[in-house]
Structure formats: structure tokens, C-alpha cells
Amino acid sequence: MSNTESFEYGYIYHIYTHANGKDLIFRENENYKYFLSKLLKYIIPVAEIYAYCLMPNHFHLLIRFKESDQTSAEDEHKYLMKQFSNLLNGYAKAYNKKYNRKGSLFLDYLKRKRVDDEKYLIKLFHYIHNNSVNHGFVKDINDWKYSSYHSYINLAKESKIERKQMMTYFDTINDFVEYHKSNVEYDFLTIE
Template sequence: MSNKESFELGYVYHVYTHGNGKDLIFRENENYRYFLDKLLKYIAPIAEIYAYCLMPNHFHLLLRFKNLKSIPDNDEHKYLMKQFSNFLNGYAKAYNKKYSRKGALFLDYLKRKRVDDEKYLKKLFHYIHNNPVSHGFVEVIDVWKYSSYLSYINFHKESKIERKEMMQYFDTIKDFVEYHKSNVEYDFLTKE
């Protein structure tokens, strides 16, 4: 699978990118909140968001594009990429203005991998939520505030995250927590 593969409606994707060079894309709590607001504004109308993790210099999203009735110009990929472009450019402009910086905030391309396999999907779900632990920002997963993990363990609270799809892989919240605290081999990383 290529990072340049086209987006298609109805499919699940792992979408991620890094800050340009060694730039941070999140410096403070307000940045994370603003990014999530933009995510809901631009991406939630076109995709069900299953998981996310925001890290100081990169982010991960796990989502399924909705089967939208009509796409302008009949070009799914172009339309979906335009939504991501509006999302990331809007965030970058506000970030640059706030911190008096110029230039690209993100790498010049959005990495994306289509997820066609349930085993891969479940491992990826674990990987995204455990990113802050893997990178040494926290020792335990439930301390990181900037991922969808807390939305899942607080399942009774309303959320914009589409949790039902991924919870079908777990009998209970306790099973979900135990899975996320277990060691999972990320064999897919060598392919990315």
C-alpha cells in the first residue's frame, strides 16, 4: 500500500502526518482543543472517526469515509483530500498567526493507508491509542488526554467518536482496557 493511494468512500483508513522538520504542531492544551474542533468541523461530516491520537509533533486518525450521495465533480479522492486540506490549512494558519511563525506546519503530504483486514484494524487501534506510551510521553495509556482512549473507557458519556464499530471487538470495557494494556506486535510498521 502506498502513502499516495487514493481515498475512496466506504473504506477505513489510517491517516497520519508529522510536523515539518522538527516543528511541534501542538504546544499547549488550547492547540489540541482547536485541532479537535477543526477535525469535527471538516472531517466528521465526511467520515466516522473511530480513533485519534494527537502527539506534540504528529497525529494519527482511524476513520471510515461515509458513503456520501453526491460528490462534486464525481472525484471521491479529490473531494475527500480537499476536506483534509481545508482542515489542516485552517489549523496551520491559526497556529502560525498565534505563534508568529511562517511556512508549512505539516509535511507536504498526508500519509494514508487503507485498512482491509480486521486483525490489522485491531492492532492499529491499539497502536494509535498507545502512541504516547510508545514515545515515552506517559507511562500508562489512560493519562494521555489527547486521544480517543478516554472516550472509550467513559463509554456512558456522549462522544463524537464512533465507538460502536470498534467496541464490537470487545465484550466489555474491561476487555477493551486489558487489550490496550497488553503487548501487541506491530508487524505492520515495517510495511509503513
């Protein structure tokens, strides 16, 4: 998995990072809410978010960068990376201030992988939503409130999550729920 893969408009990416060392990124409910507000501020203008899961020491995003002709091809990656830099730096500064902490909160780099395969996409979607179960934070996916899973099972409720694209893989909400309850092998995923 490359952390040097360049961001490009129009493509889907799996993006994730981890806390530095044994630190936590999220200690309390307010941390999660604040991070999501930063996500809306910096990422929604440049990308559609298909899925996310925020865990105490790491997070996962599944996004597609919106098409744009505002920057040249060479500057695409730099511009899109800047949005993530603003997100992570802004969050880390507030977090460090709140907890009287110094130093880097996140790893030095943002891990990312472009998603070009439909089978990989749908398994990754399952993986991200089930991350809290896979890591043993909850036994039931419904019990973790810091993921986009709840946005999908409440389609009538307005959301900033771009649900239409991923729901094309399911005939009904029941199909979506059953898929997320099923055992999916992540044999091809090399994710920390």
C-alpha cells in the same frame, strides 16, 4: 506505505502526518482543543472517526468515510482530500499567526493507508491509542488526554467518536482496557 493511495467512500483508513522538520504541531492544551474543533468541522461530516491520537509533533486518525453519492467516483478522492486540506491549512494558518511563525507546519503530504484486514484494524486501534506510551510521553495510557481512548472507557458520556463499531471486538470495557494494556506486536506496521 503509499501516500498516493486514493480515498474512497465506505472504506477505513489510517491517516497520519508529521510536523515539518523538528517543529511541533501542538505546543499547549489550547492547540489540541483547536485542532479537535477543526476535526469536527471538516472531517465528521464526511467520516466516522474510530480512533485518534494527537502527539506534539504528529497525529494519527482511524476513520471510515461515510457512503455518499454526492460526487462521481473520479471526484471522491479529490473531495475527501479537500476536507483534510481545509483541516490542515486552517489549523496551520491559526497556529502560524498565534506563534508569529511562517512556512509549512505539516509535511507536504498526508500519509494514508486503507485498512482492509480485521487483524490489522484491531492492532492499529491498539497502536494509535498507545502512541503516547510508545513514544515515551507517558508510562500509562490513562495519562494521555489527547486520544480517543478516554471516550471508549467512558461509554456513558456522549462522544463524536464512532465507538460502536470498534467495541464489537470487545465483550466488555474491561476487555477493551486489558487489550490496550497488553503487549501487541506491530511487526506488520511500517509507521513513522
